[in-house]
Amino acid sequence: MLTIAMPKGALLKDSIKTLSLIGLDFSALLDNSHRQLQILDPSGQARALLVRAQDVPVYVEYGQAQLGIVGYDVLKEKQPQVAQIADLKFGGCRLSVAVKQTSPYKSARDLPPQARVASKFVKCAADYFQALDLPVEVVPLSGSVELGPLTGMAEAIVDLVSTGRTLKENGLIELEQLFYSTARLIAHPLSYRLDSEQCRAWAEEILGINECMESALKP
Amino acid sequence: MLTIAMPKGALLKDSIKTLSLIGLDFSALLDNSHRQLQILDPSGQARALLVRAQDVPVYVEYGQAQLGIVGYDVLKEKQPQVAQIADLKFGGCRLSVAVKQTSPYKSARDLPPQARVASKFVKCAADYFQALDLPVEVVPLSGSVELGPLTGMAEAIVDLVSTGRTLKENGLIELEQLFYSTARLIAHPLSYRLDSEQCRAWAEEILGINECMESALKP
Structure with missing residues (x-):
């Protein structure tokens, strides 16, 4: 099953929104009353890990999550060994x-x-x-x-x-x-090459949505 | 004027209580409604800086605060160039x-x-x-x-x-x-040697209170 590392804090809401566009519902992470750090998408297709922004690249680097969403600022500061897949344009x-x-x-x-x-x-x-x-x-x-x-x-x-x-x-x-700095979609390099847990297909769906939204915003 | 770096979080309440025993009132730091990071003791004798626990030794190391209160865990991990004056015994x-x-x-x-x-x-x-x-x-x-x-x-x-x-x-x-790990009173080494802003006298007052409380607790 695909695992996505999601950042606590300022980028969380838009990260959930982005994933909802490709059919993954992690809105339960916004519910403060249950402090769960791992949740399943109701359709059972993917799992989200809710971690501190700085820890997102750690989970992706170690392959515990195939994909992650994190600010470019964290990537510049920590220089993790992850693949940068897309600029998600939010969280500027x-x-x-x-x-x-x-x-x-x-x-x-x-x-x-x-x-x-x-x-x-x-x-x-x-x-x-x-x-x-x-x-x-x-x-x-x-x-x-x-x-x-x-x-x-x-x-x-x-x-x-x-x-x-x-x-x-x-x-x-x-x-x-x-x-x-904006939010970036990152991937575990080897998982991405080997398309483990279909992470490449999922990433491409996000990319498609992203480009679609971009062209919709163009004058 | 004496400046004391105080840690946000778990040690704050007992740190304020300790300082109240030597006549310094920083209870306003517990008031969440005003987010002030620097406050004066009402008697005008000292100033408190409210910072993250990890940053307490930084302010003390750079001499911006003559004294600070911080957990031993932070001192062990960061190895800052500060003088460890006393074990305050709380926050175990x-x-x-x-x-x-x-x-x-x-x-x-x-x-x-x-x-x-x-x-x-x-x-x-x-x-x-x-x-x-x-x-x-x-x-x-x-x-x-x-x-x-x-x-x-x-x-x-x-x-x-x-x-x-x-x-x-x-x-x-x-x-x-x-x-x-317990809370420790730390000092800027040079300020302590030179007794800048009477920081040594203040530290000794805290030490006195500390020993007094300890002997009162002995069976």
Whole structure:
């Protein structure tokens, strides 16, 4: 039976919607009252694992799930050995460099050498500043990254920005964008090649729906 | 002014209680309605930063907070450059190896070579099995670690156990204990030596209360 790793959080609702278009009903995952981490589609065709977004590529990499849905940001940061099959186009947000509104920095290049940059995306942040030849110190935080500049611990942050509300509320301003992130369909490479549990057929159905929706949106 | 990094989650309530015994009132942090991450004690003597447990040692290491309260488990896993001042004795739990109840393994040493061990505590788990000369593969997960054995991805997990309810609900059983963890008072080493913001005096007050409570509990 096909197993799909689904991300908890912001991408879950649209992930369920996408799968419903190919006849898989995992809407029970939205029911907070039962905390099940594994559910079967009522038609018995597929199983979903509900895991943290960061863990989706782990389940797919180890072949425990043939397919998974996860943000591009997680793939860029973790560099898992998975096949990227499709851009599902939802869940758009950007990974950006931000500083205090009151700071003198107008671009990432203005940051002083040895500036401290707080981030959950340690690898992405380090790679970005290395490419700029700017030797900053990345301070790894696991949450509330905006507290870095507010407490004076860091001159800047690298964090996901969606509406920009959190930045604004904390007196921060976006300087540059590292990349734009959307939800991606990923697959276990070997399962995909061998079409285990018909995962390739399922992935192609999702791809078909995806292209169909895209052309419908074109003017 | 003294700054104390406080951990979100399970240790917060008792951390606030401990500080209240030395005259610092951070009870406003328990009020979920205002999501403030920094608050002042009403007497104006100290400031609290409310951050994720894993980030407490980061703020203390960088000197942004002179003191912090955090679980020993986080200190063992992250090995931050902070001074461990006192065992506050609350928030007790153990980091344990667990397997499926139906598995044939009766001790950690029974696990097959190249067994997969899912854990949020990647360093602790790797160190433990290395000391046993058992070459396991640690699978890094960020949440719901119990799903590892349930899906067949891992033979065992290394995770925090408090009441044991989560293990039981998932058909898992504890094999061995890596260590017992409690809340610790930590300090920024240089601030502590130099007694910046009188952090040493404050820490000694906490120590005094701690010993006082301990002797009161003795039979």
